[in-house]
Amino acid sequence: MDGAVPLFRMEGISKRYGGVRALEKAELSVTAGSIHAILGENGAGKSTLIKVMAGVVAPDEGRMTLDGSEVSFASPAAANQAGIVCIFQELSLIPELSVADNIVISDPPKRFGLIDRKAQRRIAEEALARAGAADIHPLALVKDLPLSRRQMVEIAKALARKPRILILDEATSALTATDVAKIFGVLRRLREEGLALLYISHRMNEIAELADQCTVFRNGRNVASYAAGSKSDSEVVELMIGREYSHIFPPKPPRHAAAVPVLEARKLSWTDRLDNVSLTVGAGEVVGLGGLDGQGQRELLLAFFGVLRGLTGEILVDGKAVAIASPSAARDDRIGMALIPEDRKTEGLMLPMTVRENLSFAALDRVSKAGVIDRAVEQRLIDDMVELLAIKTAGLDIPVGALSGGNQQKVVIAKWLMRQPRIVLLNDPTRGIDVGTKQELYQLMRKLADAGAAILFYSTDYDELIGCCDRVLVLYDGAVKRELVGAEITEHALIASALNIHGEAAGPMHGEGA
Amino acid sequence: MNGIAGRMPKFLRRADPAVVTAFACILLLLFLGSLYSRSFLSPEYLLQQLKVASFLGVIATGMMLVILLGQIDLSVPWSVATGAMMASAAAAYGPVGVALAIPFGILCGVAIGIVNGIGVAYLRIPSMIITLATNAVAQGLMVVYTGGFSPQDSATPAMRYLATGFAIPAVPNAVIIWALIGAAMVFALTRTGFGRAVYGIGNRERAAYLSGIDTRRVVMVAFAVSGGLSAFGGVLLAGYASKAAQSMGDAYLLPSIAAVVLGGTSILGGRGSYLGTVAGVILITLLQSILSVMQMPEAGRQIIYGTVIVAMLLLYGRAPASRG
Numbered sequence A: 001m002d003g004a005v006p007l008f009r010m011e012g013i014s015k016r017y018g019g020v021r022a023l024e025k026a027e028l029s030v031t032a033g034s035i036h037a038i039l040g041e042n043g044a045g046k047s048t049l050i051k052v053m054a055g056v057v058a059p060d061e062g063r064m065t066l067d068g069s070e071v072s073f074a075s076p077a078a079a080n081q082a083g084i085v086c087i088f089q090e091l092s093l094i095p096e097l098s099v100a101d102n103i104v105i106s107d108p109p110k111r112f113g114l115i116d117r118k119a120q121r122r123i124a125e126e127a128l129a130r131a132g133a134a135d136i137h138p139l140a141l142v143k144d145l146p147l148s149r150r151q152m153v154e155i156a157k158a159l160a161r162k163p164r165i166l167i168l169d170e171a172t173s174a175l176t177a178t179d180v181a182k183i184f185g186v187l188r189r190l191r192e193e194g195l196a197l198l199y200i201s202h203r204m205n206e207i208a209e210l211a212d213q214c215t216v217f218r219n220g221r222n223v224a225s226y227a228a229g230s231k232s233d234s235e236v237v238e239l240m241i242g243r244e245y246s247h248i249f250p251p252k253p254p255r256h257a258a259a260v261p262v263l264e265a266r267k268l269s270w271t272d273r274l275d276n277v278s279l280t281v282g283a284g285e286v287v288g289l290g291g292l293d294g295q296g297q298r299e300l301l302l303a304f305f306g307v308l309r310g311l312t313g314e315i316l317v318d319g320k321a322v323a324i325a326s327p328s329a330a331r332d333d334r335i336g337m338a339l340i341p342e343d344r345k346t347e348g349l350m351l352p353m354t355v356r357e358n359l360s361f362a363a364l365d366r367v368s369k370a371g372v373i374d375r376a377v378e379q380r381l382i383d384d385m386v387e388l389l390a391i392k393t394a395g396l397d398i399p400v401g402a403l404s405g406g407n408q409q410k411v412v413i414a415k416w417l418m419r420q421p422r423i424v425l426l427n428d429p430t431r432g433i434d435v436g437t438k439q440e441l442y443q444l445m446r447k448l449a450d451a452g453a454a455i456l457f458y459s460t461d462y463d464e465l466i467g468c469c470d471r472v473l474v475l476y477d478g479a480v481k482r483e484l485v486g487a488e489i490t491e492h493a494l495i496a497s498a499l500n501i502h503g504e505a506a507g508p509m510h511g512e513g514a
Numbered sequence B: 001m002n003g004i005a006g007r008m009p010k011f012l013r014r015a016d017p018a019v020v021t022a023f024a025c026i027l028l029l030l031f032l033g034s035l036y037s038r039s040f041l042s043p044e045y046l047l048q049q050l051k052v053a054s055f056l057g058v059i060a061t062g063m064m065l066v067i068l069l070g071q072i073d074l075s076v077p078w079s080v081a082t083g084a085m086m087a088s089a090a091a092a093y094g095p096v097g098v099a100l101a102i103p104f105g106i107l108c109g110v111a112i113g114i115v116n117g118i119g120v121a122y123l124r125i126p127s128m129i130i131t132l133a134t135n136a137v138a139q140g141l142m143v144v145y146t147g148g149f150s151p152q153d154s155a156t157p158a159m160r161y162l163a164t165g166f167a168i169p170a171v172p173n174a175v176i177i178w179a180l181i182g183a184a185m186v187f188a189l190t191r192t193g194f195g196r197a198v199y200g201i202g203n204r205e206r207a208a209y210l211s212g213i214d215t216r217r218v219v220m221v222a223f224a225v226s227g228g229l230s231a232f233g234g235v236l237l238a239g240y241a242s243k244a245a246q247s248m249g250d251a252y253l254l255p256s257i258a259a260v261v262l263g264g265t266s267i268l269g270g271r272g273s274y275l276g277t278v279a280g281v282i283l284i285t286l287l288q289s290i291l292s293v294m295q296m297p298e299a300g301r302q303i304i305y306g307t308v309i310v311a312m313l314l315l316y317g318r319a320p321a322s323r324g
Helices: A046-053 A076-081 A099-103 A117-130 A147-159 A177-192 A204-210 A233-241 A297-304 A344-348 A355-359 A361-367 A375-389 A405-417 A435-450 A462-468 A491-498 A503-509 B002-007 B010-014 B017-036 B043-068 B076-090 B094-122 B127-146 B157-164 B173-191 B193-203 B205-210 B215-241 B250-262 B274-293 B298-316
Strands: A008-017 A020-030 A034-039 A061-066 A069-071 A084-087 A165-169 A196-200 A213-218 A221-227 A261-270 A274-282 A286-290 A312-317 A320-322 A337-340 A423-427 A454-458 A471-476 A479-485
Touching: A008 A046, A020 A034, A020 A046, A020 A221, A034 A046, A034 A177, A034 A204, A034 A233, A046 A084, A046 A165, A046 A196, A076 A084, A084 A147, A099 A117, A099 A147, A117 A147, A147 A165, A147 A177, A177 A196, A177 A204, A196 A204, A204 A233, A213 A233, A233 A435, A261 A297, A261 A454, A274 A297, A274 A454, A274 A479, A286 A297, A286 A435, A286 A462, A286 A491, A297 A337, A297 A423, A297 A454, A337 A405, A344 A405, A344 B205, A355 A361, A355 A375, A355 A405, A355 B193, A361 A375, A361 A405, A361 B193, A375 A405, A405 A435, A423 A435, A435 A454, A435 A462, A454 A462, A462 A491, A471 A491, A479 A491, B017 B274, B017 B298, B043 B076, B043 B173, B043 B193, B043 B215, B043 B250, B043 B274, B076 B094, B076 B127, B076 B215, B076 B250, B094 B127, B094 B157, B094 B215, B157 B173, B157 B215, B173 B193, B173 B215, B173 B274, B193 B205, B193 B215, B205 B215, B250 B274, B250 B298, B274 B298
Parallel strands: A034 A196, A034 A213, A084 A165, A165 A196, A286 A454, A286 A471, A337 A423, A423 A454
Antiparallel strands: A008 A020, A008 A061, A061 A069, A213 A221, A261 A274, A261 A312, A312 A320, A471 A479
16 A cells, blocks of 8 residues: 555445345455455445445445544535545436436526526536546437446546546446447546546456555455555456355367257347348357447347337247247247346346245246246245346345346356246346356356257456357447357457457457457 | 334335334324224224225226326315116116116227227327316216206116125125225235236336337227226225215326325336235225214315325435435
């Protein structure tokens, strides 16, 4: 620490939710002009820690000091006042308002009691420029921006509040490699300006590239602090999960000559988002969807699942053309399809409902006779799933929203596995979940494939595509631009084809997004 | 808080605080009433109140189903009146009409509900709009039918028997009917796939849809049930009063919504138990009864009635604050 006086200190912070200890005597000190990374599995207490810092929750005990004097925050506004601004994992923008409206939303400039639109626009432009996103028009509506652009707006919004400590909680999880690189540039500049940055991410390579200081959390405590770069990746992961960390990706089986195609698409098109997509997924195959974010991957999965109206082209299952008009048709036994949706909180789960109700929700027809639920059958299937996926929960009758992110995701997957699907579509299933759970999901995916399932897997994480997939289809502007098979799947090839440039010409791209 | 909860019996600890509060308010009302007159605690009075509550209970059962979906059914007033008038009207068509009077009345309510359901589920019209519209249309049709005068047909003997008879000594039939309908609703909500789907849609329609639930059909069925139960409530009321009346349903819209919400069902959908609705119905019926026994003028009754509902909603109707 070079004897630098910490700008902000937390000592002995504890927080309990009901019987669950989220934080237990946690310590943290933050120095001005540095980037401090916080690592830990989901449920390790990182989110609670920063919520305490940002005034969102009040700690049960412990003290916080800012500039050496003790502080406590009654609300997020009080924390903002003190110069602590947080960018949360969940986006907090209002889609119907413009970018400028969103940036100044908590404290708009006023003239005669009315919002001064000129000043507002100026502030927004400055903030966007400072966030390295000057290309976003301040008067554009947030709902018209893709997810990655919204994230940039989110950062600009935080900067407009003139923070001394800026907290980024998984702020890059929705971003593509180019955007991440841009943001890193911004963050480094902010560090030069003397800001203290707290950076939370599950992407190890990002942390290695960016952080000065790292603190690892496990079970609500800080277990280790070290200067960035002084520990190897596997040492860090061992600290995080508290056990030996071996091969994160399961071995791929040797490829058979030609797998029997289970799912096939012929010239699928939908508005301007999908453009003549043709593909096959064979039994026992894990096929990845790559490319930059928002190139039609999500729409493609939704198209298979019967959600999109006005789709043209053909979908074949087991070689026979099928009409899939709705998710209930897609999950029907004759097709046996499952979709693990993108956002588990709004699309995968009913958060206030119990773990039990969520687990059996997609298989209600399987567990009932004449519409009446057979509780014994339901219980048996649920027990099987909880065991198979090692779902950690304090009981089946607590709200699923009380589980950690990784366990919530397991519930989403379990509720579909209960139907024993033959075709599994996964939409970025590891977003925002911890290393330990990710590893379990990779193994599960391979296990399903080995049992004969056809798996179509979209991920924004290139490492995952490389580690998990037998083949990867790279989408660009709604069309399949390239198919990579086996050893061809490399980071270099993925990035090059994602940008729709030829692999040979992509030399200077090396290291980008790594 | 934990100390108190720890000493409570198990069923109380597991119960929804809103339901417990509603039952506590019922006891409080009875206590306050008994200060005014001992007769408030007599079995005859209580049974009479339970009978009056049954009509509201039947109607609120359907309303609860719709509110659990996060929707609302504002067509209750004229669904009630349509059920009553059509059942009475059928009675004018000879013995067959008399026999079919009750099912016909209910069927008319189901038809109104189906129109509501199609509007909400398939045409994506906000339920607040479509149900108001069908209410107006039903009103118009009934006015056309009666020519604007109070209807001349009278209730059939079967309707009167259901509303006022005693199949079991000392227990009014209306109470038995409410109990049967309530039991069926509890079973549907807790033990069937339909019930799970209702809660799922109320919590997060998108997640329910992506789980392969036919959400549109569930919404449609819920509105049809609500319309049918409103009409059935009307049939019972016609039996109680021996005939249908023009605006007989008007007094049931706010109470049915209030009963459901006071019973702890979230107005945004997805959360609530039938036991709470039972408590809400009894609470509202008692409140109305006590105010009228005290010979409060109508204006004063309305003011107190509304104030009490707002006060009780403030007491527990809001989601707990997220700050721990």
